[in-house]
Structures are given as C-alpha cells and as structure tokens.
Amino acid sequence: MNRTIYFIEGDGIGAEVWAAGRPVLDAAVAKAYKGERSLEWVELLAGEKAFKETGEYLPQVTLETLAKAELAMKGPLTTPVGKGFRSLNVTMRQTLDLYACIRPIRYYEGVESPVKRPQDVDMIVFRENTEDVYAGIEYAAGTDEARRLIAFLRDELGANVDAEAGVGIKPMTAKGSKRLVRKALQHAVDNGKPSVTLSHKGNIMKFTEGAFRAWGYEVAAEEFADSVMTEDAATAGGSKPVIIKDRISDAMFQNVLMYPRDYSVIATTNLNGDYISDALAAQVGGLGLAPGVNMSDDLAFFEPTHGTAPTIAGQDKANPGSLILSGAMLLEHAGLPEAAALIHKAVDKVIAGKRVTVDLASQIQGAEVVGCKAFGELLGENL
Incomplete structure (x- = not known):
C-alpha cells in the first residue's frame, strides 16, 4: 500500500523545509495506518540544484517523469526579477497543463491577526x-519586438500606445x-x-x-x-x-x-x-501556514505558497508549515485523510503551545521562537 510521490527539493529555504517537513508526513501516515501504508519519495531535479548537477535548470527528464505522474510535491524555486531565465514555476504549469492553482485558507487558533x-x-x-498575464507574452520597452507590435496595434487596429512602451499580452x-x-x-x-x-x-x-x-x-x-x-x-x-x-x-x-x-x-x-x-x-497568519496545489486533469503537484526566502536560507529560521500543510492536502487527495487530520490537529496543538518559528512568534504574544528543524520535530511529537 505504498504511494509514490515525486518531489523537487527547491531553492533557498527549500532544503530546510523539506528536511523538517517530510518526516512529519511519513510519521502521520505510519501512525494513522499502523505501518500498513507508506509514502515512497522519488527525487527529481529542478532549479539551482539541477543546474549544479546537470547544467540545466529544468531537465527534460524531470518534465517527462512528471507528465506521467499522479502525485508530486516541490519546494520553492528561484526566479530572478526583471532578468535571467523565465519562471520555472510558470514553465512547469504550462508544460504540464497545471491549470488550477488551489489554495485553502483557514485560521489556526492562537495566531494574532x-x-x-x-x-x-x-x-x-x-x-x-x-493564461492571463502569467502566460509570459511580453516585450521589453525599446526592443524591436515591442516596437513592431506597437506599430501593428497603432497602424492596423488604431490603438493609442506609446512607441517606447513595454508591452504585455493577456490571453x-x-x-x-x-x-x-x-x-x-x-x-x-x-x-x-x-x-x-x-x-x-x-x-x-x-x-x-x-x-x-x-x-x-x-x-x-x-x-x-x-x-x-x-x-x-x-x-x-x-x-x-x-x-x-x-x-x-x-x-x-x-x-x-x-x-x-x-x-x-x-x-x-x-x-x-x-x-x-x-x-x-x-x-490568518501569513504564507508560513498557506498550502497549495497546482492541478491538471491527471497530476496534482503540491507546493508551499511562499518563495525561496534567500535572506534566511541556511539559518534554520524558515517555517515548514506551508510545505507540511501542502503535504496534508496531498494525503487527503491520495485517499489518506486520517493522516491529514493528524497533521491539522498537530498544527493546532503546537501553535497553542506557543513554540513556533520566528514569523509566527511575531504574531503570538509570549511565544518562544524555535528553528525550522525544531518546529518540524514538535509537529511530529504532537501527531
């Protein structure tokens, strides 16, 4: 009764939240089903880790494997602002036709809002x-592509567009x-x-x-x-x-x-x-407790909603809650709701106990700050 889950560790704080979060998911399944069910994790490469090992940010083998998969999880992936390679997240969503981004938002007792x-x-x-502006059809101001498109809009369609504008298309x-x-x-x-x-x-x-x-x-x-x-x-x-x-x-x-x-x-x-x-x-407390999933008709690709947070990467400060709660969504989707319920109860207990990561501690009076690793361990202990 194993379920195979492909995973991408992610950039920035990705390695930390994975190390803290994955044991909680495994422990929840083991406890809920007394060892009769388990998760089989298979790593795929994307992002900076993939580039270091293969010279590509998104290897073709990763896309080919995900195209045949049913369940996957990923950490956050880096996308430079205004320069560099196109968003890996957007590329995967479009290539794999992950047309629905689903994010449940609920309140956890004890977090000050x-x-x-x-x-x-x-x-x-x-x-x-x-679709929409995230389809990635845009041209920088002053480029030949932008000027040609603006000329077409002005000359053929009568649109009033500044000749030096940057242009984006919203399909x-x-x-x-x-x-x-x-x-x-x-x-x-x-x-x-x-x-x-x-x-x-x-x-x-x-x-x-x-x-x-x-x-x-x-x-x-x-x-x-x-x-x-x-x-x-x-x-x-x-x-x-x-x-x-x-x-x-x-x-x-x-x-x-x-x-x-x-x-x-x-x-x-x-x-x-x-x-x-x-x-x-x-x-309800910020992105640290915000799970999500991107879905096609065949693949459910779960991921935390926060970014790579490079300013705190490697400092044991990140909140693994978003990844763990995304994992709880995965368990529900995979037909393991009892394990998901244990995780939700554990999150409630740990927050009530006021031993939380720094992002949550800033919103809870009298809270004790713990690191990413310790927060994951507390959730595991309270399953």
Whole structure:
C-alpha cells in the first residue's frame, strides 16, 4: 500500500523545509495506518540544484517523469526579477497543463491577526494558472519586438500606445476559464460549500476578465443546473445548495476583510488569484501556514505558497508549515485523510503551545521562537 510521490527539493529555504517537513508526513501516515501504508519519495531535479548537477535548470527528464505522474510535491524555486531565465514555476504549469492553482485558507487558533475576526476566514481559492498575464507574452520597452507590435496595434487596429512602451499580452480563453470554474463548482457541490464567487475586473477589461465572468456563469447554467443557482434566484426563493455570484476584484479585497463569512469558494483569474490568496493568508497568519496545489486533469503537484526566502536560507529560521500543510492536502487527495487530520490537529496543538518559528512568534504574544528543524520535530511529537 505504498504511494509514490515525486518531489523537487527547491531553492533557498527549500532544503530546510523539506528536511523538517517530510518526516512529519511519513510519521502521520505510519501512525494513522499502523505501518500498513507508506509514502515512497522519488527525487527529481529542478532549479539551482539541477543546474549544479546537470547544467540545466529544468531537465527534460524531470518534465517527462512528471507528465506521467499522479502525485508530486516541490519546494520553492528561484526566479530572478526583471532578468535571467523565465519562471520555472510558470514553465512547469504550462508544460504540464497545471491549470488550477488551489489554495485553502483557514485560521489556526492562537495566531494574532491584523483583522478582528480571523476565525471567520475559511475559503478556498481556485486560480486559473496558465493564461492571463502569467502566460509570459511580453516585450521589453525599446526592443524591436515591442516596437513592431506597437506599430501593428497603432497602424492596423488604431490603438493609442506609446512607441517606447513595454508591452504585455493577456490571453484568456473560454476553454481555460470554463475548466477552472468547473473545478471550483464541482468542489463546492462535492464538499457542501455554500457558494462560488467569480472574482474579476470585467468592468474595465471587458473581453478578458469580463469574458471569464460570462463563461463562468455559462458553466454553472449548462453543467450544474441541478445544484447551482444565481444570487437573483436565491433572492427569489430558490433552494439549490450552491449559489454562484461574482464580485469586481478590487471590491473583493474589501469584502473578504469586512464580510468573510459571505465567501467560501473563490474562482478567479491568474493575477487576481495571486493577489487575493496572499492577502487572505495574511489575515490568518501569513504564507508560513498557506498550502497549495497546482492541478491538471491527471497530476496534482503540491507546493508551499511562499518563495525561496534567500535572506534566511541556511539559518534554520524558515517555517515548514506551508510545505507540511501542502503535504496534508496531498494525503487527503491520495485517499489518506486520517493522516491529514493528524497533521491539522498537530498544527493546532503546537501553535497553542506557543513554540513556533520566528514569523509566527511575531504574531503570538509570549511565544518562544524555535528553528525550522525544531518546529518540524514538535509537529511530529504532537501527531
């Protein structure tokens, strides 16, 4: 009863959070199933470790292996800002068609939050992962490519674009939008969630973000008519279990702060999803406790939502919680929910005990700071 999981250690703090987190996942499975089930970890190379060993940041064998896999995990990977190679994360998402980035956000008792009612935050963000500005179609200001594109926009389409502008293209399709909303709606129906909110900026970007909204409602009407209704239908007395609604993305930030109980499942575009999921994580303790998964129809690729944190790499300061909770998501997905439940209870116990990593200690009065390794050990002891 082994489950094979491919893993990429990651850059920066990746090695530390893996060393602290993986034993917790193994111990949870062993305890929950009394040794009858186990995880078989197989390492793949990507990022700086891959470059040192192979001369490539993303070896082809890694992509080929993941293309045939069902379960994988990774640590954070480095992407230089404004220069250097393209994002490895984006490349893997597009190459492997990991079209849904799914991030559950909930509050852990004892963490001090900047908001009044963090315990009301219990949401899951479904973020489209392959289109929008993250598709990577952009040209630097002053380059021949940018000038040629600007000339076409001005001369052929009549657009008013400065000749020296940098230019990015924001592609969005019915296929990409609908499959993301479909997954969010299916999650709500399967898990008894009360609503799915489409978050978009369709009032301004009418043919991309506005189309995302329209396509989302189409999926609900065409494929979920028996279980999903609009807000207007609910107001008129409808009794279907799931309500689909939409909010302008800037208003959405205000609403999740002021009325968090009104939101359960959020389906949104790529850039908006990046913003809102990090903002929600800040309401409940930060990215150190924020898990995530990128999914295709075949592969579930789990990863922490934080970055490589190079300024603290190698100092035993990192919080392995995001990776461990991503692992708990993996266990649930892999049909090992009892092990996942043990991890969630352990996180609650350790935070209540106020022995936490520095990022959490800064939010908990009277907390004792422990290192990355020690925090992982505490979670293991409290399974």
